[in-house]
Amino acid sequence: AQKITQTQPGMFVQEKEAVTLDCTYDTSDPSYGLFWYKQPSSGEMIFLIYQGSYDQQNATEGRYSLNFQKARKSANLVISASQLGDSAMYFCAMREGRDSSYKLIFGSGTRLLVRP
C-alpha cells in the first residue's frame, strides 16, 4: 500500500494567488513526521516545512503552511501569494518512528506551474 499519496500530478496557479497541494499518508505508528520539499529543475531538494505527529498546531514557514488533519491523515501544503519562482516539483514525505532514523518515504510529487 502507498504510504504517501499525492493525487495531483500537476497544478496551475495564477501568480499572487494561493494554492493547496494535497498529501495523504498511511501509517500505524503513532510517532511520525511529515515533510514537504521543493525540487526545482536543477534537482536539489529544498526543505520547506515540517509537521510532527504530536504537534498541536499546524506548521507555518513564511508563505508555506501545512494543513494537518490527523484524523483524515492528510498534510496538505498551502502556498500563499504564489510567485513565479514557486514553479517546481513538490514532494510530500514521511518519517515513521522517532528520531532514530531519518529514512524518508516520498510521494510521487506534484508539478506546480505558476502563471504570470
Place this chain on the structure above:
Amino acid sequence: GAVVSQHPSRVICKSGTSVKIECRSLDFQATTMFWYRQFPKQSLMLMATSNEGSKATYEQGVEKDKFLINHASLTLSTLTVTSAHPEDSSFYICSAKDPRTGELFFGEGSRLTVL
C-alpha cells in the same frame, strides 16, 4: 552554502564501467547518510542507509553488489555503481542528518548517464 555536497554533479560513462559518487557533510559529522535514486519524472526512492563504520542497510529490491556503499568516515559516504548499464541512468541524491540539530540535509544530486 551547501552543507551536504555531492560529486560529481554529472557523469557520463560507458556501459560496463563503474562509477563512484561521493557525498560529503561539510559542516557536521554524520553517522548516517541515505542514498536515493530518482528516475525522470518520478519520485525519490530510498536505496540504502549508509552507516559509518558498518555495512549499509539496503532497501528491498536494491542489489548490494551492484550499488556498493562505503561510509568510511563521519563526513563521507560513497556510492559506487558497478558495471553500470543504461538502465542505471538516474539521478542519485544523498542526505545526511545533522546530529546537533536533527535537521536533514540533501546533497545537490548526481546525474548518471550510462551510454
